[in-house]
Amino acid sequence: xxxxxxxxxxxxxxxxxxxxxxxxxxxxxxxxxxxxxxxxxxxxxxxxxxxxxxxxxxxxxxxxxxxxxxxxxxxxxxxxxxxxxxxxxxxxxxxxxxxxxxxxxxxxxxxxxxxxxxxxxxxxxxxxxxxxxxxxxxxxxxxxxxxxxxxxxxxxxxxxxxxxxxxxxxxxxxxxxxxxxxxxxxxxxxxxxxxxxxxxxxxxxxxxxxxxxxxxxxxxxxxxxxxxxxxxxxxxxxxxxxxxxxxxxxxxxxxxxxxxxxxxxxxxxxxxxxxxxxxxxxxxxxxxxxxxxxxxxxxxxxxxxxxxxxxxxxxxxx
Amino acid sequence: xxxxxxxxxxxxxxxxxxxxxxxxxxxxxxxxxxxxxxxxxxxxxxxxxxxxxxxxxxxxxxxxxxxxxxxxxxxxxxxxxxxxxxxxxxxxxxxxxxxxxxxxxxxxxxxxxxxxxxxxxxxxxxxxxxxxxxxxxxxxxxxxxxxxxxxxxxxxxxxxxxxxxxxxxxxxxxxxxxxxxxxxxxxxxxxxxxxxxxxxxxxxxxxxxxxxxxxxxxxxxxxxxxxxxxxxxxxxxxxxxxxxxxxxx
Numbered sequence: 001x002x003x004x005x006x007x008x009x010x011x012x013x014x015x016x017x018x019x020x021x022x023x024x025x026x027x028x029x030x031x032x033x034x035x036x037x038x039x040x041x042x043x044x045x046x047x048x049x050x051x052x053x054x055x056x057x058x059x060x061x062x063x064x065x066x067x068x069x070x071x072x073x074x075x076x077x078x079x080x081x082x083x084x085x086x087x088x089x090x091x092x093x094x095x096x097x098x099x100x101x102x103x104x105x106x107x108x109x110x111x112x113x114x115x116x117x118x119x120x121x122x123x124x125x126x127x128x129x130x131x132x133x134x135x136x137x138x139x140x141x142x143x144x145x146x147x148x149x150x151x152x153x154x155x156x157x158x159x160x161x162x163x164x165x166x167x168x169x170x171x172x173x174x175x176x177x178x179x180x181x182x183x184x185x186x187x188x189x190x191x192x193x194x195x196x197x198x199x200x201x202x203x204x205x206x207x208x209x210x211x212x213x214x215x216x217x218x219x220x221x222x223x224x225x226x227x228x229x230x231x232x233x234x235x236x237x238x239x240x241x242x243x244x245x246x247x248x249x250x251x252x253x254x255x256x257x258x259x260x261x262x263x264x265x266x267x268x269x270x271x272x273x274x275x276x277x278x279x280x281x282x283x284x285x286x287x288x289x290x291x292x293x294x295x296x297x298x299x300x301x302x303x304x305x306x307x308x309x310x311x312x313x314x315x316x317x318x
Numbered sequence: 319x320x321x322x323x324x325x326x327x328x329x330x331x332x333x334x335x336x337x338x339x340x341x342x343x344x345x346x347x348x349x350x351x352x353x354x355x356x357x358x359x360x361x362x363x364x365x366x367x368x369x370x371x372x373x374x375x376x377x378x379x380x381x382x383x384x385x386x387x388x389x390x391x392x393x394x395x396x397x398x399x400x401x402x403x404x405x406x407x408x409x410x411x412x413x414x415x416x417x418x419x420x421x422x423x424x425x426x427x428x429x430x431x432x433x434x435x436x437x438x439x440x441x442x443x444x445x446x447x448x449x450x451x452x453x454x455x456x457x458x459x460x461x462x463x464x465x466x467x468x469x470x471x472x473x474x475x476x477x478x479x480x481x482x483x484x485x486x487x488x489x490x491x492x493x494x495x496x497x498x499x500x501x502x503x504x505x506x507x508x509x510x511x512x513x514x515x516x517x518x519x520x521x522x523x524x525x526x527x528x529x530x531x532x533x534x535x536x537x538x539x540x541x542x543x544x545x546x547x548x549x550x551x552x553x554x555x556x557x558x559x560x561x562x563x564x565x566x567x
Contacts, residue, residue: 187436
């Protein structure tokens with residue numbers, strides 16, 4: 001694990017966000033609207049990967065069921081909008097509450113285990129959520145459910161414009177990044193990272209790790225729930241496919257690809273993963289083979305994912 | 319002197335092996351009480367039972383008049399009962415200062431604070447520096463704990479325990495694996511702690527033990543076979559037969 005100096009992390013993130021902000025202009029220049037849609041999707045998954053990095057990178061909690069929160073967020077949009085609540089803010093609030101409840105209950109149970117058992121039990125809870133929505137026939141079961149329209153902002157259908165939606169997603173990503181960034185430097189974040197390094201030591205100075213880990217797990221779930229709300233709006237469709245265990249695995253891959261425990265890595269990893277997916281698919285329908293090979297190379301040779309690789313080129317400090 | 323910790327009929331077995339066998343001891347306030355005994359006598363297990371890291375099978379622990387048997391390790395630390403580890407247990411990826419500041423943070427205010435940056439809390443850093451000065455590690459404050467020499471890590475281990483502001487400090491072989499000079503520095507450090515803290519010390523270095531201890535207890539196969547002043551222990555025939563041998567004669 002390679003720690004980034006806080007200033008380096010902020011600088012790298014600022015650079016990424018500026019690049020994102022310029023993409024719609026590039027799309028206009030190239031007359032390629034697809035760029036805006038793809039970039040929005042990248043940012044949605046960047047939020048999910050960021051949330052996972054918070055517990056995986058800083059808490060050493062390998063959640064293999066994190067896609068459940070994407071699904072919970074997405075279905076919150078479906079349920080609320082078909083019951084007349086179309087405001088994006090309210091839907092996000094609903095998603096945060098639903099995610100927090102699911103995370104609090106499953107986390108309290110999962111955190112009684114460690115290591116590979118934690119991975120398995122989060123996977124099991126993720127699958128339970130998946131099958132719950134598969135059997136939810138009033139929302140289409142495993143066929144999914146098409147949304148009538150995107151969520152509204154201040155009662156207006158502003159998000160129907162892909163560019164407005166793009167910038168709303170970017171704003172969410174920036175705010176959640178700043179939140180996570182403050183969190184890991186706070187007293188709370190210190191206890192979380194200390195527990196990652198040596199839980200016995202933390203108990204010996206008077207901390208009860210479970211409380212902090214559970215809180216981090218709930219916060220992470222809420223952030224992923226917000227990503228789910230945006231994902232539903234991006235696709236204008238919700239489906240249990242959002243929350244399969246493959247998707248949970250992909251989120252882990254994004255974090256590893258980008259660099260564990262860096263926050264920026266989650267964003268970079270999501271971008272790299274989704275771009276590679278598009279790009280490799282052009283060459284072959286067996287693109288996943290190429291993805292696997294690339295992941296092996298990243299893990300073996302970059303030490304710290306893309307963030308580690310970039311830093312080595314830029315000569316940053318350890 | 320009043321009794322700070324009463325250990326009563328404490329037991330712990332792993333299967334058929336009695337690791338702590340009916341241990342009864344009084345730790346008096348302000349004393350440095352050394353526990354000696356051959357390897358495998360159950361010294362570290364006893365410390366782990368006192369600190370709450372390992373549960374006990376039976377017995378009672380009365381600390382300042384309160385039964386603490388069912389309290390977790392963290393709860394005991396908050397009541398002033400701290401330990402150090404025989405095998406160094408630090409946060410290697412944190413700086414020396416952060417290692418100590420973490421212990422200060424644990425006893426000063428809530429750690430459910432999510433926004434203010436902990437590294438900028440002067441009070442945490444100031445209290446941490448006081449502890450680092452006591453163990454003479456102040457000039458290493460910004461180094462990573464994992465990059466310190468073994469002896470320095472032993473000093474840091476004690477600084478972290480001190481930062482919890484313990485009334486009763488359980489030191490598990492603080493001299494383990496240290497060189498001659500390092501161990502001399504640590505003995506000086508422990509001498510400085512006497513009277514300010516009550517200390518239970520496990521140590522194999524007999525020279526250090528007899529130089530520091532007010533009282534000693536000898537543990538053999540989980541049983542306390544003798545308790546007394548260094549002079550009494552030195553002259554106890556049973557102890558000499560069981561443990562000290564010719565070396566301490």
